[in-house]
Amino acid sequence: MVLIRSGLLITILLGCMSMAAAKAKHPYDKYDHEMHNSFFESAEVSCEMCHADPDSYGNRKKVNRLGCHRCHNDPAPILPANPDCMLCHEAGIPKPQNHKTRWIAKHGSISKQAPETCKQCHPSTMFCMDCHKRRDTVQERMHTRNFRFYHSVEARANPRKCDSCHRVSFCQDCHAGKETSGR
């Protein structure tokens, strides 16, 4: 009986939340083709900027999504445009394909090849320093709370990973009993 009541309560709560949360629109649903055409014609921007694939005229999945970025997310835009990402990406900014798998471990190798590519979504270098340098003694950010008890196992599996953020003195101070609450 308790289980049935709990299940009913959860179902009602989920129903209320689904009514309260409005479904975010796809960026293409928000696109005003007629309005944009008037700008493109006056600036002689060709249709192929977005419709490089001839099939894209009938199938919007084949439209070049990055065509929008040529004005809305470009340091040298073809035409002046609103750079706010949330203007189109109501549901959140989609991540690039290479972010899907093991990105935190491999991003160092790829991001250093062309840092300006990362800046399209992460313009501030504080984004990098937030993980690599910023000290936070309150929240569970780079490491879980339990990591303190078993980090010796991981350090011996991959000591290079520790070096990407820490100096040896960080380890030595803690192990020598020089713990401070500001570490």
Next chain:
Amino acid sequence: MLLKYFLFFMFMLLASASPLCASEFEAHSTVLGQSRESSGSQHVLPFNGYVGFSGKHEKWEGTTDMRFFRDFPRKEQDYDLYQALVRFRPLELLSMDIGRQFVALESSAETIDGVRMTLFPQEHLALDVYSGMPRSVEIGDFNEDDGLLTGMSLGLIKTKRTRARIFSSWRKNKFRLNDFPHNDEIFVGGNLSYQFPIKMMPLLYGVMEYNAAAKNIDTATAGFDLYPHRRISVNAEFSFADENSEADKKTVFSLFSQDAAYFASTAVTFELIPDYVDISPRYSFSRLKPSAEGWSNGHQLNVAVPVSFADLGLHLTPSYYFLQSWGGNVHGARLDVRETWQKWFGETSFDFSTHRKVTNDHDRSWSLIGWVGYTLLKEWELAAGMEYNRNNHFNNDVRASFRMSYNFGMKT
């Protein structure tokens, strides 16, 4: 400490020449506080205040980020300056960054106090030259034995599907000494990636860095991404690492490895139910030589199943993790839940792990953390949190936390 404050105010003086008429100004601040007991059963109350400003005006940009720390019961205080940077673009094809800045153009990522100049000699080329003293918030600034890092990097930019860079750098462990290869090291290297425009869209990438002073390969990495289906993405990577054993600078790697080390990793992300459920297993293998007696293998496995109900603002991620090395092994399970509802958000995480170490330390730990937050205005957020952490060797650990953050125009 006083010198850091002086540098900060000098920077603000320079950057404040045009903040009121700056075409863009951004700021953010976060205050974090927590009440807890230290490992010595002493009550501590750490407060962290993070502040950042950024302003643009025609050919100038200024950015700074810092942290103020104070523990009131212990009367401890600290200050971290993460960056204090002025960027000047005297020409369209030239920019100069002066001050404390983050540089990651070679195999390592450093904060330096120095100068970086970026030249764009051609549409598809970017030449960076930089020099400065490396800084670390862990050891503080302006020490007698500060080092020097000088480097140059030539990158290929705005080229479809291709990224490439060659670089060289000269590192001095201590600024005043000239002593190859103990104090001075010279690195040369390159990295490259290319995505093939064919089915599965394979992306190949690699990086190699050679230590010319010690005559050894410091780092070599090769990997690939593969997208065999719109719902599947695969990554595999192989790495080699070997540090200069004669260098004066100690690293965690040099503590645990007496020779080169080899790594292999793979991961797959499979969209079980698109937009709702993914499954993401990751595995890493390592082989290194902790002592002259022999080699040791290490294993790391993590399997996560992110579940997302975007319409409900609900995200859950249960995961299992396993670690094994010559230090012991760890098994663990974790659940992270985040719910966003209108202006409210809630976060909960539960983490349970068991470990067996070679020191005969066998234990279980668990941690339960919860946060509740409210967005007062569009960029102003308040949150409160509680934690309960338990480990059989240490005392039970209860913590109460709060967070207040504000962003003004900041796009991070």
